[in-house]
Amino acid sequence: MEKDKQTMEESTENSKIIVEEKKRELVVPGEIVSSGSAFLPGENTQKEGDEIIATRFGLLDKEGRLVKVIPLSGIYLPRMGNIVIGKVEDITFNGWLMNINSPYKAFLPISECQGFIRKGEDLSTIFAIGDMVIAQVIAVKAKGVDLTTRDRGLHKIDNGLTMTINSSKVPRVIGKQGSMVSMIKQETGCNIVVGQNGVVWIRGDEIEKELLAKEAINLITEKSFTDGLTDKVQAFLESKRK
Amino acid sequence: MEISELTKRRILDYLEKGKRFDGRSPLEYRDISIELDYSKNAEGSARVKVGDTEVVAGVKLSVGKPYTDSPNSGVLVTTTELSPMASERFEPGPPAIFSVELARIVDRGIRESGFIDFEKLSVKEGELVWMINLDIYPINDGGNLIDVSAIAAVAALSEAVLPKLEGDKVLFGELTTKKLPLTDKMPLSLTFYKIGKHFVLDPTTEEEDASEARLTLAISTDKKEDFINALQKGGEDPFTIEETNTIIDNAFKMHKKLKELFNKEMKKK
Amino acid sequence: MTYTKRFDGRKFDEMREIEAKVGVIPRADGSAYFAFGDTKAIAAVYGPRPLHPVFLQNPEKGIIRVYYDMLSFSVNERKKPGPARRSMEISYVTKKALEPIINLSAFPNTVTDVFINVIQANASTRCAGINAASMALAQAGIPMTDLVGAVSVGFVGGAIATDVIKEEEDYEEDGEKMVSDIAMAFLLRSQKLSLLQLDGKIDSENLKKAIEAAKKACAKIYEVQKKALKETK
Numbered sequence: 077m078e079k080d081k082q083t084m085e086e087s088t089e090n091s092k093i094i095v096e097e098k099k100r101e102l103v104v105p106g107e108i109v110s111s112g113s114a115f116l117p118g119e120n121t122q123k124e125g126d127e128i129i130a131t132r133f134g135l136l137d138k139e140g141r142l143v144k145v146i147p148l149s150g151i152y153l154p155r156m157g158n159i160v161i162g163k164v165e166d167i168t169f170n171g172w173l174m175n176i177n178s179p180y181k182a183f184l185p186i187s188e189c190q191g192f193i194r195k196g197e198d199l200s201t202i203f204a205i206g207d208m209v210i211a212q213v214i215a216v217k218a219k220g221v222d223l224t225t226r227d228r229g230l231h232k233i234d235n236g237l238t239m240t241i242n243s244s245k246v247p248r249v250i251g252k253q254g255s256m257v258s259m260i261k262q263e264t265g266c267n268i269v270v271g272q273n274g275v276v277w278i279r280g281d282e283i284e285k286e287l288l289a290k291e292a293i294n295l296i297t298e299k300s301f302t303d304g305l306t307d308k309v310q311a312f313l314e315s316k317r318k
Numbered sequence: 319m320e321i322s323e324l325t326k327r328r329i330l331d332y333l334e335k336g337k338r339f340d341g342r343s344p345l346e347y348r349d350i351s352i353e354l355d356y357s358k359n360a361e362g363s364a365r366v367k368v369g370d371t372e373v374v375a376g377v378k379l380s381v382g383k384p385y386t387d388s389p390n391s392g393v394l395v396t397t398t399e400l401s402p403m404a405s406e407r408f409e410p411g412p413p414a415i416f417s418v419e420l421a422r423i424v425d426r427g428i429r430e431s432g433f434i435d436f437e438k439l440s441v442k443e444g445e446l447v448w449m450i451n452l453d454i455y456p457i458n459d460g461g462n463l464i465d466v467s468a469i470a471a472v473a474a475l476s477e478a479v480l481p482k483l484e485g486d487k488v489l490f491g492e493l494t495t496k497k498l499p500l501t502d503k504m505p506l507s508l509t510f511y512k513i514g515k516h517f518v519l520d521p522t523t524e525e526e527d528a529s530e531a532r533l534t535l536a537i538s539t540d541k542k543e544d545f546i547n548a549l550q551k552g553g554e555d556p557f558t559i560e561e562t563n564t565i566i567d568n569a570f571k572m573h574k575k576l577k578e579l580f581n582k583e584m585k586k587k
Numbered sequence: 588m589t590y591t592k593r594f595d596g597r598k599f600d601e602m603r604e605i606e607a608k609v610g611v612i613p614r615a616d617g618s619a620y621f622a623f624g625d626t627k628a629i630a631a632v633y634g635p636r637p638l639h640p641v642f643l644q645n646p647e648k649g650i651i652r653v654y655y656d657m658l659s660f661s662v663n664e665r666k667k668p669g670p671a672r673r674s675m676e677i678s679y680v681t682k683k684a685l686e687p688i689i690n691l692s693a694f695p696n697t698v699t700d701v702f703i704n705v706i707q708a709n710a711s712t713r714c715a716g717i718n719a720a721s722m723a724l725a726q727a728g729i730p731m732t733d734l735v736g737a738v739s740v741g742f743v744g745g746a747i748a749t750d751v752i753k754e755e756e757d758y759e760e761d762g763e764k765m766v767s768d769i770a771m772a773f774l775l776r777s778q779k780l781s782l783l784q785l786d787g788k789i790d791s792e793n794l795k796k797a798i799e800a801a802k803k804a805c806a807k808i809y810e811v812q813k814k815a816l817k818e819t820k
Binding site: 356357358359360361363370372374376377378380397399401402403404405406410451453455457458459460490491523 | 627
Binding site: 163175177206207208233234235236237238239240275283286287290 | 319321322323325328332335339
């Protein structure tokens with residue numbers, strides 16, 4: 077604990093790396109991650125008497141006075157505002173039921189669909205069963221979520237391929253301020269949309285480029301807790317340049 | 319989430335170029351690894367991994383009355399259990415039809431090939447014969463459960479040893495040095511999956527989802543000649559006669575390759 | 588005391604060699620393998636996932652279901668595939684052993700399924716199963732406040748023996764069975780018992796000693812589970 081404080085006060089590049097590496101410790105549920113009042117319990121931790129324990133398997137993260145655990149696994153829990161990629165599973169009289177890779181069903185009402193829909197129009201002409209759609213979560217209710225496709229960038233996908241990764245790995249695939257996914261886009265020339273729910277859409281002008289992007293993403297999900305991941309992925313993509 | 323129509327189209331597009339997502343050629347198998355004697359209370363067992371797919375098979379031997387129409391013959395009963403641990407698509411409860419189909423396909427291949435010398439399993443004619451319980455358990459479904467199960471089945475049988483027999487009582491846990499009487503007519507199954515107008519062997523789960531039909535052939539060799547011992551068509555779409563003939567020709571070619579891979583793995587033991 | 592030297596030469600407070608591995612079933616959300624010597628079990632976790640039929644759903648939190656089974660050839664005399672009463676009971680007590688540390692309040696109306704299969708049996712199968720399930724649940728990202736460790740302690744011919752094997756379970760003196768087999772599971776950090784089963788004939792003093800022996804053994808199991816999880820790729 078004392079050591080942490082020390083390294084955090086140093087301002088050289090070196091110590092920043094040390095702090096980051098120290099932060100990346102894997103912890104198991106029930107493990108004591110801090111004691112006393114130095115830290116406050118953040119996500120996936122809780123106070124047990126005088127100590128804070130991890131309540132999920134993942135990477136320990138200490139930022140300021142907050143200690144939390146970044147999960148590496150687990151199902152997707154939809155949150156307001158999340159951009160997700162879902163699959164149409166059923167069509168009702170007033171909208172589409174979607175599978176968003178979560179135990180909770182998602183519903184896209186006609187009212188939240190872009191464009192004007194005539195009364196009695198066959199909804200399957202807009203989105204058919206099996207279609208993949210980029211949408212946004214606008215409401216989270218007890219038994220499910222509501223989606224919208226009203227904004228820019230929200231639409232049916234009609235080309236390329238999709239892949240599914242664990243939603244916990246999405247932040248790593250996107251990277252700080254989108255740096256990781258931008259790098260993959262640049263190196264492969266593909267358009268990539270990473271849904272918060274772990275479904276990823278890749279579209280390139282050649283299948284080979286799409287598969288390369290897919291491989292890079294798989295590399296990230298496999299090595300998601302190593303540092304210097306951006307460099308590793310860059311090196312991998314460079315090695316594949318013809 | 320099951321693969322999207324988009325990805326299915328991409329799989330098909332790529333196959334048009336003769337390629338697959340993981341870089342294999344259409345009739346190429348993933349890496350095969352076989353571990354023998356995986357479960358020591360079985361009289362024979364094997365754990366087979368082909369890529370991500372893992373299947374465990376075990377042989378338990380006992381004695382009992384033969385069937386009345388074959389008083390001199392041992393008995394083989396093959397069961398498969400699709401444990402829900404292997405896939406989110408398998409549900410707990412009574413066997414799903416694929417589970418029954420899988421066991422019967424593997425069973426037919428073994429039975430019809432003459433791999434097991436059933437006559438040598440007779441202890442007392444008309445009264446006592448050896449009964450073989452071959453139980454197959456997929457542990458991880460990464461695609462191609464039929465072929466992998468067939469490999470696990472023959473590997474477990476190849477390794478099986480008879481336990482001691484005292485009169486009509488089996489002394490479980492006490493093994494003899496006598497192996498299960500087998501011939502060299504070992505069957506292997508090759509299941510061709512149809513995707514569009516193309517055929518692939520050893521599909522991944524994605525490829526299975528993208529396919530509309532499959533054809534399994536169990537093939538064994540008798541005096542250097544290959545024979546088909548069992549056929550099973552599955553899936554929704556029908557095959558043309560031309561497609562069927564193409565598959566048959568490819569099956570004989572690929573059987574040789576698969577057998578080589580199998581023997582190579584078994585020799586390592 | 589007639590049992591003075593263990594059949595396999597172990598010390599009385601010594602467990603068999605433990606092996607633990609996480610992520611053995613890639614398709615599952617979480618999975619693990621645990622072995623006490625030649626008792627081997629694997630566990631797979633799927634969920635939280637939708638639960639049907641609807642009347643089984645709990646609107647306040649997710650539920651867990653446990654399915655324990657043994658492969659037919661895991662035992663000397665073949666076990667017929669399919670649910671047996673013994674497996675049903677073990678599934679139930681395993682669920683009870685794991686439930687106290689699982690928190691599914693964030694996942695109402697869902698189910699998390701735990702499947703346990705015994706690959707090879709030489710006593711302590713339910714304990715191996717619980718150890719595998721504990722790691723599998725953690726790997727699956729299930730919110731948990733602890734890990735669970737389980738071990739069987741026997742009272743064999745007057746001696747407390749940690750991690751009994753089949754031979755010890757069948758120990759007899761003058762044709763009379765002289766064994767008590769006690770299966771226990773501990774919430775490893777809080778050191779509370781969540782599984783306690785016994786069959787045999789034992790006095791209170793020795794039962795307390797057996798519980799202490801289990802607690803000691805589970806401390807070691809905790810280290811093994813932690814290590815296996817932290818070594819996940």
